Amino acid sequence: MTWEPEIKELHRREAIAQQMGGEERVNKHNAQGKLTVRERIACLLDEDTFHETGALAGKAKYDENGKLIDFTPANFLVGTGRINGRKVVLGGDDFTIRGGAADGAIMGKQIYSEKMAHDLQLPLIRLVDGTGGGGSVKFLDTEGHTYVPVNPAWNLVVSNMERVPVVALCLGSVAGLGAARVVASHFSVMVEEIAQLFVAGPPVVKYGMGQNLTKEELGGVQVHRSSGAIDNIASSEEDAFEQTRRFLSYLPSNVWQLPPVQTCTDHANRREERLISVIPRNRRSPYKIREILPLIFDQDSIFEMGRYYGGGTLTCFARLDGHPVGVLASDPYVSGGGLTAESCEKIERFVDLCQTFHLPIVNLVDQPGMVIGLPNELKGTIRKGARAIAAIYQAKVPMIEIIMRRVFGVGGAGMTNGHGLNLRYAWPSGDWGSLPVEGGVQVAYRRELEESDNPQELLKELLERMESVRSPFRTAEAFGVEEIIDPRDTRPIVCEWVKDAYALLPQMLGPSSHGMRP
Template identity: 50%
Template sequence: MSWQPELDELRAREAMAKAMGGPDKVARQHQGGRLTVRERIDAMLDPHSFHEVGAIAGRASYGPDGELKEFTPSNCVMGRGSVEGRPVVIVGDDFTVRGGSADATIRDKPIMAERMAAELRLPIIRIIEGSGGGGSVKTIETTGRANLPGGVGGTWLYHHTGDNLSRVPVVALGLGSVAGLGAARLAASHFSVMTRETSAMFVAGPPVVNAMGNNLSKSELGGWEIQCKAGAVDHAVDSEEEAFAAARRFLSYLPSSVFELPKRLPSEDEATRREEGWLSVIPRDIRKPYRARALLEGLMDRGSVFEMGRYFGRSIITALARLNGLPVAVIMGDPMFYAGSWTADACAKVIRFVDLADTFHLPVVHLMDCPGFMIGLEAEKAATIRWGVRAMAAINQCSVPWCTVVLRNAFGVAGAIHQPANRYTIRYAWPSARWGSLPLEGGIEAAYRADIDAAEDPAAKLVEIEARLQKLRSPLRTAEAFWAEEIIDPRETRRLLCEFATLAERTLEPGQRARGLRP
């Protein structure tokens, strides 16, 4: 006698689980332009690589004879798979079952997914659609009591949601309406993506918010433009397929955990490549900006630049890239926004990105053009200096190799934090570099007011003083005193950066940082 009847029952239960919320709910999902959770998992992972854990977990009812009568699967689908051959953990919300809320989930499934990622040292991909929190208003009736957030003794999901940031790469894809704990799980990641037309994220959705006297749609309250500009979400795409592609690309730059090192890939781009345009890319007129992203693309391996957080803290560009095949983290000033001044948002962006680089052992390249912290009333209201010194602390606390190239401006306190202050780093400057405690422009009239007022021709005197000081401010004068290490030909920059990557790779060490990474 075999155990085939039990296997037949197992297969029947698996088929029920794969039916999710039923044909009508699946059809509604598709009508909304969204894939089901199982379709998403198949699209995210390498073909046929998904190994589901807890496939038949759910809520069942039985007849008088003890036979299965009804079955509703858990709306959390999780397990292991692979992305471009690398093993990963994946966990997804099934919106076709109670809208992805906790009423239909089993708490231990998402907890086990997070624990699996931590202890097997695997990246985790969260596919989020729904609230996924402690329940809905109906939960009070179904349980007969109100839920105290955090429970007794804490909640493991909350612990792992934050703790995994210091252990393994965490990717979160918001592919529908995401609220409550679902929003927290989306934000508590290294890289998050929303779809422009079909997703929204909020602490509480329109029904709750509008009950307070508002009249907002999902997109008005938490659409991609709101969340990407605020920095709560990193990236927005037009389709779910693009979201999966972005997740795959992000993971390609990182090791599987902090206990490994990023892998160098073969590069077809010449490490010694020179471009004549780099010699004139920085305008002599300091009031004129330049296209920072075009320069960034040229200096890194061709096609390797992967920008993160483009719409947040826009005076700073943060991107993953490769130099001669080695993954690096790049910070670059963007003079198109506030002339590259560091706003409070830009400082927050730098902190998170430097922490990411330090956690996953990515050497940092800083292509610097910063005239200082943003000034003015709004900057003061945003506590820019507080965020600035937090950025200073993050940069000084990081331990990965660091190379700075001063392209143009380096002024004030913000100028001082272009590299860690407590250890050796490599630094170069272009001939276009300008630096000091503060820019001369606007400061000469205050510093030399007596001389200017006493002159027969005050305007001519101002021009004379400015010309004299401009000569003294030459970066060559600074290098003459060894107050700056090297002034380089801009056309040599890629070669020197690739050399930096080779030197940096020798010093990288796997392991977990003493200080955990914050969301």
């Protein structure tokens, strides 16, 4: 007595599943410059670490004797594997079967991937290449009734945002619930040329809105590079996989663990001479913030997210003496580095991400305040700014502020919790107040300037007088700023701080008091 016949049948069905939609559809898929879902999994994960769950799920047909005569695998793969040795859960759409639509799937598999990540407390990676929703209207015809929509496993999708790192890769034309699965993540990547993302695709938009657009015009990279729907753009699928690996390397596997500390060969006491001159003496002159970051943080450790959305604010991960940290900084080349509605949303989401996974935050401040003018009022910038400030105040992770230049107005004041310990250091280039002196004098002395016989000369005198008292050393005399430092000492100071910060993190482990949203 043996079960060998059943084992042979098991392997036969597994072999059919490996064929996905069949040779013709696989070749067509590859001809479009896209990897199949199984090729993607093999490329992303450590070699030979993928353990598939539910390979036998699919649509089967039997003859009158109960013998299998046809089998179409489900078009969603789920399993576990390892990335840089760390275990993850992975779920991926198979576009070679029904274009990845849900009516070609066994929906329980997609739900199971979310449940595995949730209950096993493992990072989740979604390889999205289809609608992922209800599929075509033809499905209703075959069922004979319609239905009230329910987003499958959305309770788990929301809960996973509070528990484990979630990465979503947009790897094809992704619409509806598939698009929602992409953006309901901590980090999303879209691949150039092969990927588009939209609420509804071109045919639906043409019929419903009268807009005749191609997939690229409606939801291609040129749309979402700066829309805020996607975090990063990748030049290829391999680039997207590498960005995934880098993103996860800064985060713990779940909120009950500490971020992973790496061995560091970059000396913690490195002092960079360039820092003494990177801030121009002319306050109106910009500088390149991305050239400054490597002078402070560990070499080759900077990973930026969302560069083209809210570009006046830079958000990235980096390391200090091997310790992962979140970084906020202004880019003076975009809106002077001021807070726009978009950059406020960016700050709020990034700070919540760091709070969720217990990453200390380094805030490199050169903040002129919220951007003014009618276009920004129409966007409700002040409310979004208040939300960004609230996120900073609600964050419990250790935060350090390095004032590089400007701190003005509500926006500048909100870059750190001024009612806490407020651990901060200022460079000699620091310049702060309720308003920049140049504009503030015009407002404060408006009447005197209007009544003056020589307003330009009076303005010059006022500015010279103000200039003598705007020195950061005057503020330090009143203990209005705790320390003014040599910029070259910044790395040694923050590397010492990060050790103290990580010593505090164990008491903060677990879910945050306010769960993160997409």
